[in-house]
Amino acid sequence: MTEQSTATVSGEQPSGVAVRVIACLDVADGRVVKGVNFENLRDAGDPVELAARYGRLGVDEVTFLDVTASTENRATMFDVVNRAAGEIFIPLTVGGGVRTADDVDRLLREGADKASINTAAVVRPEVINEIADRFGSQVLTLSLDARRSEATSSGYEVTVKGGREGTGIDVLDWAREAEERGIGEILLNSIDADGTKSGFDTEMISAVRSAVSVPLIASGGAGEASHFPAAVLAGADAVLAASVFHFGPDDMVQQVKSALAGAGLPVRVPRSSLFSPGQDRS
Numbered sequence: 001m002t003e004q005s006t007a008t009v010s011g012e013q014p015s016g017v018a019v020r021v022i023a024c025l026d027v028a029d030g031r032v033v034k035g036v037n038f039e040n041l042r043d044a045g046d047p048v049e050l051a052a053r054y055g056r057l058g059v060d061e062v063t064f065l066d067v068t069a070s071t072e073n074r075a076t077m078f079d080v081v082n083r084a085a086g087e088i089f090i091p092l093t094v095g096g097g098v099r100t101a102d103d104v105d106r107l108l109r110e111g112a113d114k115a116s117i118n119t120a121a122v123v124r125p126e127v128i129n130e131i132a133d134r135f136g137s138q139v140l141t142l143s144l145d146a147r148r149s150e151a152t153s154s155g156y157e158v159t160v161k162g163g164r165e166g167t168g169i170d171v172l173d174w175a176r177e178a179e180e181r182g183i184g185e186i187l188l189n190s191i192d193a194d195g196t197k198s199g200f201d202t203e204m205i206s207a208v209r210s211a212v213s214v215p216l217i218a219s220g221g222a223g224e225a226s227h228f229p230a231a232v233l234a235g236a237d238a239v240l241a242a243s244v245f246h247f248g249p250d251d252m253v254q255q256v257k258s259a260l261a262g263a264g265l266p267v268r269v270p271r272s273s274l275f276s277p278g279q280d281r282s
Contacts, residue, residue: 018266020060020238021228021256022217023245025050027096028068030076048083054245055088057253060268062088063116063187063240066096078110085111095143101130108139116187118143119160122167122174125181132182141217142183146171146204147191156204163191171204172211179212186212187240190220197223197244202234209235225255229263 025032025047032047051062064084066077081094094107095116104115121128121142131140149157149166156171175186188208190201200221209216218236222228222244231239245252257267 017237018060018268019232019236019260020217021058021253021260021267022061022063022093022238022240023051023054023059023253024063024065024219024240024242026065026067026242027077027080028066030080033067047080048087051084051092052087054253055090057250058257058269059090059245059253061091061093061238063093063095065116066094068096078106081107081110081112093141095141100127101134104131104135104139108135114139114141114184116141116143118145121178122158122160122169125177128178128181128183132184137182137184140182140184141187142175142178142185143187143189144171144175144178144208145189145191146208148204154207156207159191163189163194172207175208175212179214183214185215185217185237187217187219188236193221194219195243196221199223199227200231200234200236200239202230205231205234205236225252225259228256229260229265232260232265233263 027033027047030047032045032050047064054062064080081092084092091113092111093114093116094112095118098104098107098115098117099120107115117127117131117140128140145159145163146156147159147163148155151157151168152170154170154172158167158169158171158174159165160167178186186208188205190204193199193201198221200218205216205218215237216235217238217240218231219240222239222241224244228239249255257269260267
């Protein structure tokens, strides 16, 4: 268990709470995988072990993304969630293949703290109301895959199927509707920035921040620790990344939190993180 100190670095984040640093793990057939656009996937380890390691290194939350949800391989993912819930003591969000309130019910029973919904909500927005009415908004995250498009008034379009298919829906309109229907937070994934390692799309973050008041998680484009403060200063309440943690130095979580603190932003400091950079206290 990684205990989080209640002390934070003072800063000017609008919400007045610590910035959450979230690690994302893509899971297929019970294993963490790595690839490009979910193709040519290679095994990268056990999700429970990796999640526990990130917890020790100081991440505030972990997100599992079921990348084989289309094959309905749900039993495997439920087992992963159940095992992870017994090993990690930080919030766990699970996404991929969440289509109904019953799906959320099963995930919560297996130990997830929150469920993330994406395409199913675009196809049938009423499912947001159904889930929020049954379990409360706090359990539901809207995963919003967005890309730049001249076809919408805001200049940003909602996409589905991993960003490969456009919908013609304006990102700001969809964010507002999702908030009205009861979404608890929004995970904003920049399809254009994803994988570029050139930094978060701060213009998009600012635009969505101006449209909604629910917590906003920034995702896509992180390549180094210095990229994270800009996302928060643009309006994000939390920052999520995968590759920069998976393939970066062992102390990358510490580097990210140090960069945030250096920008005057509040962060949670794990009591167990007082060790030399690069040392994993496994």
